[in-house]
Amino acid sequence: MSIETIIQKATIEAVKTLYGAEVTENQVQVQNTRKEVSGDITIVVFPFLRLSRKSPELTAEDLGTYLVEKVDMVDSYSVIKGFLNLEISRNYWLDILMESYTYDNFGIAEPGDDSKLVMVEYSSPNTNKPLHLGHIRNNLLGYSISEIVKANGNKVVKTNIVNDRGIHICKSMYAWQQWGNGETPESSSMKGDHLVGKYYVEFDKHYKAEIAELVEKGTSKEDAENQAPSIIAARELLRKWEAKDEATIELWKKMNSWVYSGFDVTYKTLGVDFDKIYYESDTYIVGRDEVLRGLAEKIFYQKEDNSVWADLSGDGLDQKILLRSDGTSVYMTQDIGTAKMRFNDYTIDKMVYVVGNEQNYHFQVLANLLDKLGYSWGKDLYHFSYGMVELPSGKMKSREGTVVDADDLVEGMITVARDMSAELGKLDSLTGKEAEDTFRMIALGALKYFILKVDPRKNMMFNPEESIDFNGNTGPFIQYTYARIKSVLRKAAEKDIVINEKIAVQDISAKEKELLKRISLFPAAVQEAGVNYSPAIIANYCYELVKEFNQFYHDHFILGEADADIMNFRLVLATSVGKVIQKGMNLLGIEMPERM
């Protein structure tokens, strides 16, 4: 039980004993004491004034006296206005330290046999273009959320739905046929996904030009968009694909395989992976059958032009198309099929979709449709709705080439990490490969932390003109602190200093206590991150912890300390901080270098 909970329960008792009144846990506000004030835990007494019929100060005195007497861990108290500040005994903090030092899973709940199975869908790329910064945010959030959910005692299946069919890939296919001259990743030395993306852009260029030409000849813009030769050709390819035309399927497979090999490299670089991959080309058929079943069971209805619709107006939503008049599937159709297949494949307790907030409405509708189709889990799906990454120029658009390419960005970051290390004269002692690994670790640490430290629900700004920081509230700052701790521990080992698990210090400094308090908050941070689906909570926790450690490190010697007990205590403290940092950052998918 955490100290907050203990104090909370004791306070409820106190109020009952002293004033004969029942209060609920919500009414007892327990918080960490402000730094400028002495004390560790603070209770806000204002809510009890009505019960005590006394002034805030006297009420606080009553409670303070009671708590000091009844709760072992409370040493003393002080009162400032309506705030009761409790001093928690040193032994409590030292116990926490021992727990974090000896227990490898401190703060982490291991999944057991009766754990819930949570499936997390993330990434979900289209196969007609390479990944960009927006996808990076999705991938990092998806991976991190999976780890956080796992750390809260759940089993997790990470899944990816690959949108491998549809008009978008046909556009790239057509452009490659027309203007590709048989170019391949090998012949062009281009990464497969970039090559296919090049033809997607190429398509759009020609398409726009054709529209402009038609409009000049007097066609309306809307008609021109439908009559341009390129789009007609792309649609023809889609029709042939659905008719299983051999040559078209062949081309589709070839170009998709290029994209996949490209994605694999990017996924590997980002350090994300999946337990199960679904392909839209499989799931849309299942979805179509489900819609037709719904039609037969009169859950849905058909219009005169043969299109199939759901009427959701009774649920505050609109009419939603599920099959087009020509019988082909839409986005929603495929998601219904994918959901069905997943729940057939796994015993899923909770489904989490990591998809951008532009699709909030889509998931509201999906939950409703699955429910109508008789799937009890439908309405409980959770749409992890994250914000867009914006550029100073606005939204990223692949078609128009106004994107920050994922591979380029990572490559650029590694270069910065390498240059910076050289400039600082770091890592000169490492061999080429070790050094390169570290540069990669630092670069990705900077990128991942930059993305994950912000509240996932909010839009965030990225300015390509300014490089991502390596100083201050950043991934490398945290990695650096970890490397410092490792360095101290290496030196201790060199001096044959053996760390003793028994702590025997008489006094601890204010800085040391602050650090212990921070460590004690780790389990709560992991839980809170799980409840709120927020890697940012972990990121900010790690930053606060590391900042605290650096202050301690600056003010106190560890190996230079003359008193053996104090040195031992500080070694245990540093080790624990290192462990917590590593565990926390691991939840974000950020690796920690031994030296930097």
Place this chain on the structure above:
RNA sequence: GCCUUGGUAGCUCAGUUGGAUAGAGCAACUGCCUUCUAAGCAGUAGGUCAUGGGUUCGAAUCCCGUCCAGGGUACCA
């Protein structure tokens, strides 16, 4: 139009179920490396928490209005 999300320092962001004097980093300016890594530490400066009301002992936080911005809104995913 309707639905929805947001607006906190020059910039990028924190800010717990409403609590004490609204916090970090970057950028600017000052100090601190002959002792464990200066990718660090300490300090200065920078705020009408978009705006006007309301609720309350207490509001960046809750409610209402207004302004601004993003997203969605029946055959794009």
